[in-house]
Amino acid sequence: MSNVTIKEVAEKAGVSIATVSRVLNNNYPVSDITRKKVLEAIKELNFQPNNIARSLRKNTTYLIGVVIPDSSNPFFIDIIRGVDKIISEEGYSLILADTEEDMEKEVNVLKKLSEKRVDAVILASSGSKNEYVKELIKRNIPVILIDRKIEGIETDLIVSDNYGGAYNLTKFLIENGHRDICIVNGNLEVSTAVERFEGFKAAMHDYSIPVYKEFILYGDFSEVKAYEEIKRMIQKGKLPTAIFTANNRMAEGAMVALQEERLQIPDDISLVTFEEIRNQRLIRPKLTYIKQDGYSMGQKAGELVINKLKNNSKIMPKEIIFVCTLVINESVRKV
Amino acid sequence: MSNVTIKEVAEKAGVSIATVSRVLNNNYPVSDITRKKVLEAIKELNFQPNNIARSLRKNTTYLIGVVIPDSSNPFFIDIIRGVDKIISEEGYSLILADTEEDMEKEVNVLKKLSEKRVDAVILASSGSKNEYVKELIKRNIPVILIDRKIEGIETDLIVSDNYGGAYNLTKFLIENGHRDICIVNGNLEVSTAVERFEGFKAAMHDYSIPVYKEFILYGDFSEVKAYEEIKRMIQKGKLPTAIFTANNRMAEGAMVALQEERLQIPDDISLVTFEEIRNQRLIRPKLTYIKQDGYSMGQKAGELVINKLKNNSKIMPKEIIFVCTLVINESVRKV
DNA sequence: GTGAAAGCGCTAACAT
DNA sequence: ATGTTAGCGCTTTCAC
Numbered sequence: 296m297s298n299v300t301i302k303e304v305a306e307k308a309g310v311s312i313a314t315v316s317r318v319l320n321n322n323y324p325v326s327d328i329t330r331k332k333v334l335e336a337i338k339e340l341n342f343q344p345n346n347i348a349r350s351l352r353k354n355t356t357y358l359i360g361v362v363i364p365d366s367s368n369p370f371f372i373d374i375i376r377g378v379d380k381i382i383s384e385e386g387y388s389l390i391l392a393d394t395e396e397d398m399e400k401e402v403n404v405l406k407k408l409s410e411k412r413v414d415a416v417i418l419a420s421s422g423s424k425n426e427y428v429k430e431l432i433k434r435n436i437p438v439i440l441i442d443r444k445i446e447g448i449e450t451d452l453i454v455s456d457n458y459g460g461a462y463n464l465t466k467f468l469i470e471n472g473h474r475d476i477c478i479v480n481g482n483l484e485v486s487t488a489v490e491r492f493e494g495f496k497a498a499m500h501d502y503s504i505p506v507y508k509e510f511i512l513y514g515d516f517s518e519v520k521a522y523e524e525i526k527r528m529i530q531k532g533k534l535p536t537a538i539f540t541a542n543n544r545m546a547e548g549a550m551v552a553l554q555e556e557r558l559q560i561p562d563d564i565s566l567v568t569f570e571e572i573r574n575q576r577l578i579r580p581k582l583t584y585i586k587q588d589g590y591s592m593g594q595k596a597g598e599l600v601i602n603k604l605k606n607n608s609k610i611m612p613k614e615i616i617f618v619c620t621l622v623i624n625e626s627v628r629k630v
Numbered sequence: 631m632s633n634v635t636i637k638e639v640a641e642k643a644g645v646s647i648a649t650v651s652r653v654l655n656n657n658y659p660v661s662d663i664t665r666k667k668v669l670e671a672i673k674e675l676n677f678q679p680n681n682i683a684r685s686l687r688k689n690t691t692y693l694i695g696v697v698i699p700d701s702s703n704p705f706f707i708d709i710i711r712g713v714d715k716i717i718s719e720e721g722y723s724l725i726l727a728d729t730e731e732d733m734e735k736e737v738n739v740l741k742k743l744s745e746k747r748v749d750a751v752i753l754a755s756s757g758s759k760n761e762y763v764k765e766l767i768k769r770n771i772p773v774i775l776i777d778r779k780i781e782g783i784e785t786d787l788i789v790s791d792n793y794g795g796a797y798n799l800t801k802f803l804i805e806n807g808h809r810d811i812c813i814v815n816g817n818l819e820v821s822t823a824v825e826r827f828e829g830f831k832a833a834m835h836d837y838s839i840p841v842y843k844e845f846i847l848y849g850d851f852s853e854v855k856a857y858e859e860i861k862r863m864i865q866k867g868k869l870p871t872a873i874f875t876a877n878n879r880m881a882e883g884a885m886v887a888l889q890e891e892r893l894q895i896p897d898d899i900s901l902v903t904f905e906e907i908r909n910q911r912l913i914r915p916k917l918t919y920i921k922q923d924g925y926s927m928g929q930k931a932g933e934l935v936i937n938k939l940k941n942n943s944k945i946m947p948k949e950i951i952f953v954c955t956l957v958i959n960e961s962v963r964k965v
Numbered sequence: 966g967t968g969a970a971a972g973c974g975c976t977a978a979c980a981t
Numbered sequence: 982a983t984g985t986t987a988g989c990g991c992t993t994t995c996a997c
Binding site: 298343344345346347348350351356357358366367369372375376379383386388389390391392393404407408409410411412430434435547550551554572573574576577578579 | 633676678679680681682683685686691692693701702704707710711714718721723724725726727728739742743744745746747769770882885886889907908909911912913914
Binding site: 319351 | 989990991
C-alpha cells in the first residue's frame with residue numbers, strides 16, 4: 296500500500312528534493328556524504344521512482360509500440376523477439392499490438408499508441424495505404440516500417456527482397472521443367488504480396504512461359520483461405536505441376552489440402568513457398584523455400600529506433616533490404 | 631512538430647480548461663453549445679489528450695505487463711493472444727516481456743514494469759520462487775500467475791491440471807502395455823515440471839511399475855536439451871519402449887533425436903507429450919498428447935485482470951484450473 | 966554542492 | 982453549467 300515519493304526521501308535524508316533527484320539521475324555533482332544519506336533513505340523507504348512523472352516532465356516514456364498483422368505467424372514473432380532483444384537492453388519496453396490483418400484495427404491501435412505517447416512505433420502494416428502513419432510522424436513519433444511498405448511514407452524501412460526471392464523461387468521451378476505453375480497470392484493490398492507476385496510473373500515472362508488465369512489463386516496470407524482455394528482448383532480438375540505459396544501459413548494450408556486430396560509432394564505435385572513453415576525438420580517432404588530472417592530484421596529495427604531516439608537524428612530515412620536465400624529441399628520434382 | 635494541449639483548445643474555444651476536460655471525459659454536464667465549440671476546437675487543432683498527464687493524475691496507466699519465459703513457444707504466444715484479445719477491447723495495452731527462463735531477468739523485468747507503473751502484471755514465472763512478486767503486490771500492483779505457480783504467493787492463479795494430465799498420459803501408455811517408460815522432465819524449479827513428474831510417478835506407482843533412474847531424463851523445457859539427453863540415453867544402449875516429454879518443445883527435440891537415430895515412432899519406440907507441437911497435422915506420426923488451451927487461459931487471465939481493475943475488488947484470490955484432455959493419435963504402439 | 970520554485974498536462978474539488 | 986485552482990511526482994533553471 297506504499298507510495299513513497301521523492302519528497303519523503305528528501306525529508307528522511309534531510310536534503311531537498313532537488314538533491315534526491317540529482318543522486319537518482321546521477322547527472323549533477325553531489326557530495327559523497329549527501330549521496331550516501333540519500334541512498335540510505337531510498338533503501339530504507341523502499342523508494343521507487345515514478346516514471347510517469349518523469350515521462351511527463353521529460354516527454355519520453357521508454358515505450359516502443361510494435362504493431363504486427365498476425366501474432367500466430369512465427370515470422371512476426373521472430374521480429375518481435377529481435378526487437379525486444381535490442382530495446383530491452385536499453386531500458387525500453389515493448390507494447391505489442393496485433394491488428395489481425397485489419398486496417399481499421401491498425402489505425403485504432405496507432406491512435407492508442409500515440410495517445411500513450413510511445414517514443415516510437417515499429418509497424419508491419421496490414422495494407423499499403425495508411426494515412427494515419429503520417430499523423431504519427433507529424434507528431435514527432437518516429438515510425439519504422441518493417442516487412443511491409445506503405446505508399447507515400449518517407450521513413451525508415453526494413454524489408455526482405457521479396458521480388459528477388461520470388462523470382463529465384465520461380466526460376467528454380469522453371470529450371471526443373473515446370474511450366475504449369477500455380478501461385479497462391481497473399482492479400483494484394485499488402486506490398487509483400489504484390490512484390491512476390493511481380494517476381495513470379497517476371498520469371499515466367501523471362502522464360503516465356505504463359506501464366507494461366509486459373510493458376511492464379513487469390514489468398515490472404517491465411518492458412519484457411521489457401522486451403523480452400525487450392526481445394527477448389529483441384530476439384531475443378533485442371534492441375535498445375537507445381538504450386539508456389541506466397542507465405543508460410545498458406546504453405547501449411549496447401550499441404551493440408553494436398554494431403555486430403557491424396558496428392559503426393561513432389562511425385563504428384565511440387566510445392567515451394569516463401570518463408571519457412573513451422574517444424575520444417577519434422578515434416579516430409581521438407582519444402583524448398585525462400586528463407587527470411589525475421590529475428591535479424593527485428594534486431595535491425597530495434598537498432599534503428601534506438602539510434603534515432605538517442606541521437607534524435609534527422610538522418611535521411613534508411614531503406615534496408617534483406618536478401619533472401621533459396622533453400623532447396625525435396626518438394627520439387629524434375630519434370 | 632505539434633504538441634497541442636488542453637489549454638490551447640480552451641483558448642480557441644473560449645472556455646476554461648476544466649470544461650475541455652469535461653467534454654473529453656464526458657463525466658460532467660456540459661451544455662450542447664459549449665460542447666460543440668470545444669469539439670470543433672479539438673478537431674481544428676488536431677488535439678490529442680496526453681495520457682501521461684492523465685496517468686500521473688489518476689494513478690493508472692492502462693498498461694498491463696505480460697511476462698513469459700519463452701516467446702518461441704507457441705503455447706505462451708497463445709496466452710498472449712488470449713490476454714490481448716480481452717484487454718485491448720477495454721483500452722488497455724500489453725507490454726510484453728520475455729525472460730528466457732531466467733529468474734534474474736524476470737526480477738529485472740518486474741522491476742521495470744513496476745517503475746513504469748503498469749496497472750497489473752500477468753506472470754508465467756521462470757521458477758517457483760520469486761520474492762519480488764510480493765513486492766509488486768505490496769505496491770498494489772495486482773499479479774495474476776498463469777501456467778506456473780510460485781510458492782508462498784497469495785494471488786490469482788490460472789493453471790492447467792498438470793498432475794492429472796500427466797497421470798492420464800502415463801496411464802494411457804501403461805494400458806498399452808508399456809512398462810519401460812522414459813520421462814523427459816522440464817526444469818524442476820518450475821511448478822509445471824514438478825507436477826507433471828508427480829503425475830507420471832503416481833501413475834507408475836498405482837500400477838506398481840518401477841521407475842528406473844536411467845529413464846528419468848532431466849531437461850529444461852528446451853528442445854536442444856531434450857534432444858541431447860535422449861541421444862545420450864540411446865547411445866548408452868538401454869532403450870525404453872516409450873518416451874514421455876513434459877512439453878511441446880522437448881517433444882520436437884525428441885522427434886529429431888529419434889529420427890536421427892533411425893528409430894521409428896511408434897514401431898521402435900512410442901512417444902507422447904504434454905502440449906501440442908507446432909504443425910501437428912503435417913507431422914507423421916501424429917503424436918498422442920495432452921492438450922492445453924493457452925488461448926482460453928490467456929483470455930481468463932485478461933478477464934480476471936479487467937475485473938480486478940474495474941472493481942478494485944478485494945475478492946479472495948481465485949485459483950482456476952483448466953482440465954487437460956488426452957488426444958489419442960498414432961504415436962503409441964501396443965506392446 | 967545544494968535549495969527554492971516553476972512547470973510538464975491533466976483532473977477534480979470547490980466556487981459561483 | 983462553467984471557471985479557478987491545487988496538485989499528481991518529478992526535473993531543471995536559477996540563486997546562493
